[in-house]
Amino acid sequence: MARQLEEQIAGRFAVGRRLRVLDVGMGRGAQTLRLARAGHQVTGVEQDAAMIAAARKALAGEPEGIRERMRIVEGAAGDTGVHFLPGSFDVVLCHDVLMYVEEPDALLAGLARMLAPGGLLSLLVRNGDAPAMRAGLCGDWAEALAAFDTESYRLKRLTATLAGIGAPLHTWYGVRVFTDTAADDVVPDDLDALLTLEDRAGRTDPYRGVAALLHLCGVRG
Template identity: 80%
Template sequence: MARQLDEQIAGRFAVGRRLRVLDVGMGQGTQALRLARAGHQVTGVERDATMIAAAREALAGQPEGIRERMRIVEGDGRDTGVHFLPGSFDVVLCHGVLMYVEEPDPLLAGLARMLAPGGLLSLVVRNGDALALRPGLHGDWAGALAAFDTVNYRNRLGLDVRADRLATLTAKLAGIGAPLHTWYGVRVFTDTAPDGAPAPDDLEVLLAAEERAGRTDPYRTVAALLHLCGVRG
């Protein structure tokens, strides 16, 4: 996802421009910190206290210049309008969050309002068109059959969450004024790898194969995750 995001930023904004970035549901701040290191002014929003503590600890170990470029706001991603003015950001990230939101439309609309004209909205969601693949590849045939007719699933943490379909999100992005510009598949080949598995010796080759598949039909359509990039008109 990082390479894909960097590609979209490089293709949309002037080289060397310091961007105003909002990362909604930043988790432990991995993506936010990476963008702050790249010279951008980053604001991360997170409501989980454990994640916030981890992000602050990671930030504390950075040089002063990077610490000054990153701000952490404790709050719910659905309340962006409480904290920020419309059009305040050039790039808005919301990665791995929508699956935990039962009704995502207000959140999406709020994210789009945060974008300045020409701004980039980056979403990473669970692919609702490929929910049967994971149980099927694990030999859970009943689970695979049940997954065809729903966008609800149980994730690896044991939580009941939801996925998004590409066509549905495409229509929603158009409706909130940030129409889909491009999209990628994420975890095409590696979704069945167990959590915490050690990196293989040929990691670079694996990453190259994933990157290629994430840009290529029909492989990207069956990825575990979708990375959608919309642009504010």
């Protein structure tokens, strides 16, 4: 997914431009720190104290120039309007957050307001069309049947939501097409081949449509 984000940033903004980036729900700050290392001015928002502590620890080990480019704000994902002015950022990230908030549409609208015209909104969400496939491949027939009736984000709904908040969908990818059931702590010997396969499948129909996660990129009009 990092490769996809870099691709979108490179395709939308001038080479060498220092972007203002907001990472909402930054977790341990891996993506936030990666963007700060790339030269961007990055603000991470997180409310979990343990995650914030981990992010600060990782940041403390970086050179001064990188530390100066990364800011950590303690707060909820939906409180961006409290901390920042509308149009303050060129890129807004919201990865693995929507499924944990009570009013995701309101959160998305707030994030879109943070974008400057032409800004990029990057979302990583669970794919509502994937659970039945995943459970079925694991042989859990009851879970697979139940998944058809689960209320969750699907590509069609997300596309309509992004259009409604003024950041229509520009492109989207599938993430974890083949690896969703793989153990997180096991690194395969042919990792490069696997990453190449996942990247290709995440861009290709029909495979990306059944990926465990969707990476959607909207652009502020």
